[in-house]
Amino acid sequence: MALATRTDRRPSTTRTLWDSTVGKKSVMAASGLVMLGYLVVHMLGNLKIFFGADEFNGYAHWLRTLGSPFLHHEWALWIVRVVLVAAVVAHAVCAYQLSRRDIKARPVKYARKRRRASYATRTMRWGGVILGLFIVWHLLDLTTLTVNERAWAGHPYENVLATFSTWYGNTVYIVAMAALGLHVRHGFWSAAQTLGAGSARRDRTLKSLANALALVLFAGFVSVPVAVMTGVVS
DSSP: OOOOOGGGSOOOHHHHHHHSHHHHHHHHHHHHHHHHHHHHHHHHHHGGGGGOHHHHHHHHHHHHHTTTTTSOTTHHHHHHHHHHHHHHHHHHHHHHHHHHHHHHHOOSOOSSOOOOOOHHHHTHHHHHHHHHHHHHHHHHHHTSOSSOTTOOTTOHHHHHHHHTTSHHHHHHHHHHHHHHHHHHHHHHHHHHHHTTOOOTTTHHHHHHHHHHHHHHHHHHHHHHHHHHHHTSOO
16 A cells, blocks of 8 residues: 655645635734734823823833733733734735735626725725834834934833924824724724624624724824824923
8 A cells, every 4th residue: 555645645724724715814804803902002002191201101111011020021012012023924914815816816807897895995905005114114213213313212202202293203103093094994894704793783883883993093093193293292
């Protein structure tokens, strides 16, 4: 009897799931919800800037000592960063692969025009690119302080003021938050459908919740640069 070769082996369940369209959409949905949870917490933390420098700087210090003394300095922060990077990479890879799969499935343009999709749906792809570029900018601006000319290491409150005291800092941030709002608006509803939470009865509720989340995140994040520009925070 001939021995089975490697080519005779069936792919693992994990590999089969990853290669399937449903599997990729599930990974996108799960990773998207992880990032959404982080965004809500991050936005709430940003709003501490309205309570003054001591409150905001104290919050930034707390993030670096989170889990102490069980965890060493910044360990918890790095764990969060690693999870977020994994979620972002998984989300981006699946989005790209699904996009390429969709293009290959229909190389010839439709003879009849399909029903016009919503603005958020049509901008999901370029919105994701904008957000990816913004993440790089945001890290260089307020984490490594590379592009923040007036940055002062160890003083997050002052560094935020420095960023939003420039026209380009405000422009980049507000445009990115607009893209984020559109992305969340469509992405949350889509994730609910993929993970089986959607139904005809709950469709209106899910869309309303997606709209509310997008609006709250956009307003919460944008309130900071607007407050700096108007002198409410100084």
